[in-house]
Amino acid sequence: MDLTLSDEQRELVRWASEFAESKLAAEAMLRQDRDSPAEWQNHSSFLAQQGLLGLSLPEQYGGGGLKRLDALLVVEAVSRVCPYSGAIVRWTVGGPSAFIAELANPELKAAYLPDIARGAAAISVAMTEPDAGTASSDLTSRAVHTNGQYTITGSKIFITLADRATAFVVYCRFVEAGGDAGVGAIIVNRDAPGLRVGERIEWMGGNVYPLYLDDVVVDEAQVLISPQGSKDSYKRLMQTYNVERLGGLFELLGIAQLALDKSVTYARERHQFGKPIASFQAVQLRLADMAMRLAAARLLTYKAASSADNGTVSRLDVSMARVTTTEMVQQVTSDAMHIHGGYGLTKEFGLEWLYRFTRHHTIAGGTSDIHRSMIASDLTGLHFDHRE
Ligand SMILES: Cc1cc2nc3c(=O)[nH]c(=O)nc-3n(C[C@H](O)[C@H](O)[C@H](O)COP(=O)(O)OP(=O)(O)OC[C@H]3O[C@@H](n4cnc5c(N)ncnc54)[C@H](O)[C@@H]3O)c2cc1C
CATH class of the missing domain: 1.20.140.10 (Butyryl-CoA Dehydrogenase, subunit A, domain 3)
Structure with missing residues (x-):
C-alpha cells in the first residue's frame, strides 16, 4: 500500500505552492471582501493565464489533461495560500464543471468546457428547491418536450454563484414518474428568456440565490442526461x-x-x-x-x-x-x-x-x-x- 505522493505529484504541488506564495499571498485574505462578479471574472482570467484552470478537463477542450487527483492537489495547494483563488480553481476541476466533463456529449463539451478552462465561463448547479432539499428527488421543476425543444418551469433555491454563472445545470423532472425515476438535467444558459436570478440570500459566509424558470424554452440538444436517454439518469x-x-x-x-x-x-x-x-x-x-x-x-x-x-x-x-x-x-x-x-x-x-x-x-x-x-x-x- 503506497500512501505517498509520486515525484510528479510532489512537483505539481511545489509548482502550485510557489505560484500561490509569489503571486497570490500578498492579497490572499482581502479578495473575498472585494468579491463581485467582475472581480471573480478578472481573477479567473488571471488564473487561467497562469495555467491553473480546468486542469483535469480534457486537452482537446482546452483543459490541462491532468488526472483528477493531481488537479485536486493543486486546489489544495492554492487554497492553503488563498482560499478565494482555490475556490475558483476547484470550480473548474471538481466543481460543477465536472457535470459537463463527465456527462455531456462531445457537442456540449465543445460548447462549454473551453470557456471554463480559459476562465470565461462559470457553471452553477441548480438542484435544490424550496421543498426538495435533502429529499432532492422530490423536486418538481419540469421539462416538457415538444417539437425538439424543452419548456422548463420551476424554482430553485440556494444556488451558489448564480449572480455570475454563465449557465446552469438544472435538475428537473422529464417524465411523470415518482421519486428519482423521472429526474434528469439540462443545461440552461443565463440569457435564456424566462430565466431569472432572484434577490441574493446572505448566509454567514457569502451569498446564494434563488433561480426562477418561467416557461424557459431550451433546445433538446442542451439535455445533459435524461431518463429517456439513460434509465439510471438520477x-x-x-x-x-x-x-x-x-x-x-x-x-x-x-x-x-x-x-x-x-x-x-x-x-x-x-x-x-x-x-x-x-x-x-x-x-x-x-x-x-x-x-x-x-x-x-x-x-x-x-x-x-x-x-x-x-x-x-x-x-x-x-x-x-x-x-x-x-x-x-x-x-x-x-x-x-x-x-x-x-x-x-x-x-x-x-x-x-x-x-x-x-x-x-x-x-x-x-x-x-x-x-x-x-x-x-x-x-x-x-x-x-x-x-x-
Ligand atoms: C451555502 C450553501 C450553498 C449551496 N449551494 C447549492 C448549489 O449551488 N446548488 C444547489 O442545488 N443547492 C445548494 N445548496 C443547497 C443544499 O444542498 C441544501 O441546503 C441541502 O441539501 C439541505 O437541504 P435543506 O437546506 O432543504 O435542509 P433539509 O433537507 O430541510 O434538512 C433540515 C435538517 O433535517 C435533516 N434531515 C433531512 N432529512 C433527513 C434524513 N433523511 N435523515 C436525517 N436527517 C435528515 C438535515 O440533515 C438537516 O439537519 C446550498 C446550500 C448552502 C447552505
Whole structure:
C-alpha cells in the first residue's frame, strides 16, 4: 500500500505552492471582501493565464489533461495560500464543471468546457428547491418536450454563484414518474428568456440565490442526461455529484492547513508570561489535535479521490471523507481562532472568515446527517427508505 505522493505529484504541488506564495499571498485574505462578479471574472482570467484552470478537463477542450487527483492537489495547494483563488480553481476541476466533463456529449463539451478552462465561463448547479432539499428527488421543476425543444418551469433555491454563472445545470423532472425515476438535467444558459436570478440570500459566509424558470424554452440538444436517454439518469447525476463533492474537500484541506500554519506561527511568536504561548501545554495539545484531525481527513479524502479517474469513485469513501473533512475544518478553524485569542475573532486576522466560509459544508452537498445515513446503509446492507 503506497500512501505517498509520486515525484510528479510532489512537483505539481511545489509548482502550485510557489505560484500561490509569489503571486497570490500578498492579497490572499482581502479578495473575498472585494468579491463581485467582475472581480471573480478578472481573477479567473488571471488564473487561467497562469495555467491553473480546468486542469483535469480534457486537452482537446482546452483543459490541462491532468488526472483528477493531481488537479485536486493543486486546489489544495492554492487554497492553503488563498482560499478565494482555490475556490475558483476547484470550480473548474471538481466543481460543477465536472457535470459537463463527465456527462455531456462531445457537442456540449465543445460548447462549454473551453470557456471554463480559459476562465470565461462559470457553471452553477441548480438542484435544490424550496421543498426538495435533502429529499432532492422530490423536486418538481419540469421539462416538457415538444417539437425538439424543452419548456422548463420551476424554482430553485440556494444556488451558489448564480449572480455570475454563465449557465446552469438544472435538475428537473422529464417524465411523470415518482421519486428519482423521472429526474434528469439540462443545461440552461443565463440569457435564456424566462430565466431569472432572484434577490441574493446572505448566509454567514457569502451569498446564494434563488433561480426562477418561467416557461424557459431550451433546445433538446442542451439535455445533459435524461431518463429517456439513460434509465439510471438520477443515479448517474448523483455519482457525478460525488466527484463534484471531492473538489470542495480539497479546498477545505487547504483551508484547514492554512489555519494550522497560522496557528503554529502565532503560537511561536505570541508571548504571554514572558514566553511563547507555544510553551503552554494547553496550546500544544490544541495544535496537536488540529494536526491529527487534518492528517486523518486528508488520508480519507485522498483515498476517496484516488479512484475518481477510473469512474469508480466510491459513495462510501466520499461520504466518509466528506463527513470527516467538513467537520474537521469547523473544528480546526475554530481552534485556530482560539489560539489567536481575541485577535482570532477580528476580521483583520482572517480566521473568522475561514470559519464562517467553511461552515456550510456540513449542509451543502448533502448534510452530514444524510451522509452518515448512507455510510450506515453501506455498512448494514440495508436500504433506508426515509419516506416510510
Ligand atoms: C451555502 C450553501 C450553498 C449551496 N449551494 C447549492 C448549489 O449551488 N446548488 C444547489 O442545488 N443547492 C445548494 N445548496 C443547497 C443544499 O444542498 C441544501 O441546503 C441541502 O441539501 C439541505 O437541504 P435543506 O437546506 O432543504 O435542509 P433539509 O433537507 O430541510 O434538512 C433540515 C435538517 O433535517 C435533516 N434531515 C433531512 N432529512 C433527513 C434524513 N433523511 N435523515 C436525517 N436527517 C435528515 C438535515 O440533515 C438537516 O439537519 C446550498 C446550500 C448552502 C447552505
